[in-house]
Amino acid sequence: MPDTPYLKLGTRTSPLAMVQAQEARARLCAAHGWVESAVELVPVIASGDKVQDRALAEIGGKALWTKELDAWLADGTIDAAVHSLKDVETVRPETLAIAAVLPRADKRDRLVGASSIAGLPQGAVVGTSAPRRAAQVLYARPDCTVVTFRGNVATRLAKLQAGDVDATFLAAAGLDRLGRDDIGHALDPAAWLPAPAQGAIAIECRAGDSAALGLLAAIDHAPTRAEVMAERALLLALGGNCHSPIAVLCDGDGDTLTMRAALFSPAGQTRVDGEARFVADDHDAPARLAADLLARAPSGITAYFAGRPA
Numbered sequence: 001m002p003d004t005p006y007l008k009l010g011t012r013t014s015p016l017a018m019v020q021a022q023e024a025r026a027r028l029c030a031a032h033g034w035v036e037s038a039v040e041l042v043p044v045i046a047s048g049d050k051v052q053d054r055a056l057a058e059i060g061g062k063a064l065w066t067k068e069l070d071a072w073l074a075d076g077t078i079d080a081a082v083h084s085l086k087d088v089e090t091v092r093p094e095t096l097a098i099a100a101v102l103p104r105a106d107k108r109d110r111l112v113g114a115s116s117i118a119g120l121p122q123g124a125v126v127g128t129s130a131p132r133r134a135a136q137v138l139y140a141r142p143d144c145t146v147v148t149f150r151g152n153v154a155t156r157l158a159k160l161q162a163g164d165v166d167a168t169f170l171a172a173a174g175l176d177r178l179g180r181d182d183i184g185h186a187l188d189p190a191a192w193l194p195a196p197a198q199g200a201i202a203i204e205c206r207a208g209d210s211a212a213l214g215l216l217a218a219i220d221h222a223p224t225r226a227e228v229m230a231e232r233a234l235l236l237a238l239g240g241n242c243h244s245p246i247a248v249l250c251d252g253d254g255d256t257l258t259m260r261a262a263l264f265s266p267a268g269q270t271r272v273d274g275e276a277r278f279v280a281d282d283h284d285a286p287a288r289l290a291a292d293l294l295a296r297a298p299s300g301i302t303a304y305f306a307g308r309p310a
């Protein structure tokens with residue numbers, strides 16, 4: 001047993017974050033033949049977990065998930081940080097690097113409280129704080145009302161149980177990782193697209209830390225990395241922010257990626273769809289799809305995207 005850990009891995013404290021950090025630790029130990037104590041998990045309550053009564057988009061966005069762990073990477077308290085990649089801002093400090101992306105879980109959203117979008121009761125109250133989920137459900141079901149819904153997976157399920165809302169959305173990946181694969185109804189991406197990088201776990205370290213970069217490279221999953229980096233490139237090229245309803249899904253098939261994307265106006269009045277097939281090393285392809293989407297989008301949508309295609 002090592003007296004001092006080989007790697008200090010920072011994580012948020014939510015049950016899902018802890019399960020994901022444990023998965024990262026298990027993969028590192030398996031890859032390097034280490035005992036569990038070689039990787040120390042260092043938990044922190046993130047700002048995003050402290051404020052529960054307002055939508056994340058109103059209080060500072062995704063930065064609130066990474067702020068504390070970013071600071072710990074900078075001051076050397078930890079060597080690496082585990083994140084749900086969908087919670088990580090598109091533009092990251094140059095001092096940090098996404099050193100590993102773990103194999104992606106189920107990419108889909110699940111609807112909890114009804115068996116399908118069409119099956120939601122007339123005038124249903126749907127709880128979500130994600131602009132993408134709100135716009136997408138209002139587009140399909142303008143009769144529904146969307147209310148702010150925050151908290152970790154268990155908190156949201158408890159609020160649903162208590163009757164605060166008729167239905168909510170949760171990522172299949174999060175439910176499955178918490179052993180709640182019995183909950184909800186998976187939404188087919190043909191009709192309902194997930195968030196960029198949904199279902200992927202990323203591990204960041206200092207960009208100049210060659211030791212950590214080397215250790216983490218051993219657990220990087222290249223097919224997942226190709227998909228999620230393409231999805232994040234689309235987000236970047238759209239110039240979206242946490243108020244911009246963007247849905248995108250990339251499916252890898254050997255060297256070829258198929259990307260489906262949709263932009264919405266926030267209240268769901270309009271939608272524009274696009275699709276592209278490209279080889280994985282065509283790094284400009286997501287920006288071309290972004291430009292194509294913006295060129296075809298009505299003004300109700302373009303108002304919410306700065307549009308900075310590369």
Ligand SMILES: NCc1[nH]cc(CCC(=O)O)c1CC(=O)O
Pocket residue numbers: 084085086087169170171172173174197198199200201
């Ligand atoms: N926004 C919160 C968040 N961030 C990552 C996940 C689930 C895991 C994932 O998508 O990778 C969730 C919960 C949810 O959307 O249901």
